[in-house]
Each structure stands twice: as C-alpha cells, then as structure tokens.
Amino acid sequence: MTTQHPGTEEEGGTPVGRRLVLGMLGLGAAGVAAAPYLQRGLESLLGAAADKDPTGLTGLLPNGGGFRYYSVASSVPRRTAETYRLTVDGLVENPATYTLADLRALPQTRVVRDVQCVTGWRVPDTPFEGVKLSELLDAAGVRPAARAIRFTCFDGTYSESLTLTQARRDDVLVALRMQDKPVSHSHGGPVRLYVAPMYFYKSAKWLSGITVTEAVRPGYWEERGYDVDAWVGRSNGRTDTPTV
Numbered sequence: 001m002t003t004q005h006p007g008t009e010e011e012g013g014t015p016v017g018r019r020l021v022l023g024m025l026g027l028g029a030a031g032v033a034a035a036p037y038l039q040r041g042l043e044s045l046l047g048a049a050a051d052k053d054p055t056g057l058t059g060l061l062p063n064g065g066g067f068r069y070y071s072v073a074s075s076v077p078r079r080t081a082e083t084y085r086l087t088v089d090g091l092v093e094n095p096a097t098y099t100l101a102d103l104r105a106l107p108q109t110r111v112v113r114d115v116q117c118v119t120g121w122r123v124p125d126t127p128f129e130g131v132k133l134s135e136l137l138d139a140a141g142v143r144p145a146a147r148a149i150r151f152t153c154f155d156g157t158y159s160e161s162l163t164l165t166q167a168r169r170d171d172v173l174v175a176l177r178m179q180d181k182p183v184s185h186s187h188g189g190p191v192r193l194y195v196a197p198m199y200f201y202k203s204a205k206w207l208s209g210i211t212v213t214e215a216v217r218p219g220y221w222e223e224r225g226y227d228v229d230a231w232v233g234r235s236n237g238r239t240d241t242p243t244v
Contacts, residue, residue, distance in 0.1 A: 015146045024214065034183065043224055048080075049083060050075050050116055064226070067123055068185070072155070073161065076154070076155040076206060078185055079206075080190075083225055084191065085099060085206060086098045086191060086209070086210065087209050088137075088139075088144075088211075089211055089212070090210075090211035090213055091145055091213065092140035092141055092142055092143060093138050093140065093141030094139065094141045096136075100176075102192065103131055103176060104139060105239040106131045108129050108176070108177075109130065109170070110127060110129045111127070111129075111196050112125055112128075112129070112172050113125075113197075115200055117199060117201060117231065126178070126179060127179060128177065128196070129176065129178075129180075130173040130191075130194065131174045131176070133168070133170070133172045133210070134168040134169070134172070136174060136210065137164075137168065137210075137212070140212070143212070145218065146164055146212045147162065147164055148163050148169045148212075148213045148214070148215055148216040148217070148242065149163075149210060149212055149213065150211045150213050151207060151210060152208055152209035152211070153205060153206040153208055153209075154206045155205070155206045157220065157221050158163050158219075159220050160201075160202055160219050160220070161197065161218065161222070162216075169197070171195075171196035172196065173194040174210075175203075178192075181221055192204060192205045192206065193207050197232060198229075199230040201221050201226065201230065202219075204219075208232050216228060
C-alpha cells in the first residue's frame with residue numbers, strides 16, 4: 001500500500017513542487033521571525049497617529065501591547081536625553097531641575113502591576129521602573145504648609161494631582177522604563193508619572209513639572225467630571241475617553 005501526502009495527484013489536486021513547499025515553509029519562518037519587528041512598527045505608526053489626533057479615535061485601533069494610545073493635545077513635541085528637563089518647585093526648600101541623566105543616576109525602583117483604564121481595558125503584569133516620587137520630594141525639602149502635588153506635562157495641556165500622602169507611596173514613580181524598555185514617546189516618554197493603585201489617567205504622560213502646593217488642584221480629566229481620588233475599583237466608572 002502506497003501512502004500519498006495531501007496535495008498530490010492521487011488526491012485530485014494540482015501537484016505541489018518541492019521547491020514551492022520549501023519556499024512556503026521559508027516564508028512562514030520569515031513571518032514568525034519578522035513578527036516582533038512588524039509589531040513594533042505598528043505600535044510606532046499608531047503612536048505617531050495618536051500624537052496628531054486630538055479626538056482620541058486612534059485609541060480604538062488595535063495594537064500588540066494591549067494599550068490604547070491617546071493624547072488630549074493636537075500634537076506633542078519630542079524630548080531627547082539632551083533636551084528633556086523635569087522641574088521640582090513650589091513649596092519646597094530646594095527647587096531643582098533634573099536632566100534625564102540625573103534621573104537615571106538615582107536609585108531605581110521596579111513595580112509590576114496591572115494597568116487599568118477607567119474605560120475598562122486592562123494590561124496585566126506591566127513592569128514600570130523609575131525613581132520614587134517620594135525621593136524627589138525628600139531631596140526638595142517639602143515645606144510644612146504643603147498638602148498636595150500638581151503635575152504638568154510638556155504637551156502643554158495635560159495636568160494631574162495627588163495629595164502629599166498619595167505621592168509618598170512606594171508604588172508612585174517618576175517612570176523612565178515601561179515593559180522593560182525606555183518609555184517611548186507614544187507612551188509618554190522619556191519620563192512619565194506612574195501611580196500604580198489608581199486608574200491610568202492619573203499616570204500623566206510627558207511629565208515636565210512637579211509643583212508642591214497647599215491644596216489639590218483638579219487635573220485635566222477631573223475638571224471634566226472624573227474622580228480626583230481614582231483608586232482602581234473604588235472610583236467612578238465613567239466610560240468617556242480619559243486614557244493616557
């Protein structure tokens with residue numbers, strides 16, 4: 001008894017030549033090998049589109065990382081290691097300006113948590129790495145009258161806030177790395193805020209200013225009706241578009 005492989009003439013189909021089979025296998029292997037590069041290219045393309053999309057509609061596009069890109073500004077300038085600056089000021093004894101190199105030279109903390117957006121999407125077990133916000137506050141010397149922190153961003157539009165107690169948590173970072181690589185521009189790099197226990201709109205992208213204040217000043221989305229204290233699972237569950 002002779003066994004024929006599928007696709008041979010006994011099956012009534014067109015003969016498949018050895019070269020064609022090998023070629024198809026080669027294309028399949030090449031596709032597998034190229035997949036990570038294609039995924040990164042797609043993420044870069046979506047991120048670039050989101051930078052120019054004030055509507056947030058690019059947030060509906062799929063991407064390999066599970067995130068939805070979003071910006072409330074029509075465009076966001078880029079900052080490099082040479083041009084990036086982070087200021088710490090307000091009710092502090094020692095105002096400071098940090099370069100990216102300065103921040104990298106400080107002790108780094110790694111936090112792995114689920115990223116949860118108030119709109120419902122979630123990215124599990126996402127690592128962030130950076131400087132504890134509390135360490136920058138300690139270096140600045142917070143004055144007794146201080147009760148809160150205001151964060152501003154170099155997109156020129158976004159802002160956020162935390163109470164001083166919230167800001168001193170060990171899982172609140174000035175993040176330089178995300179998913180074990182430098183924070184990309186599309187994800188708010190080179191430096192973003194990461195507030196692990198709160199919905200992701202609190203983790204401001206493109207961080208440029210940390211100002212210590214006497215009272216909480218509502219941020220961009222809080223001014224539009226979202227909770228100031230955005231604890232995951234305990235905050236309002238609105239379904240608008242506050243993703244960052």
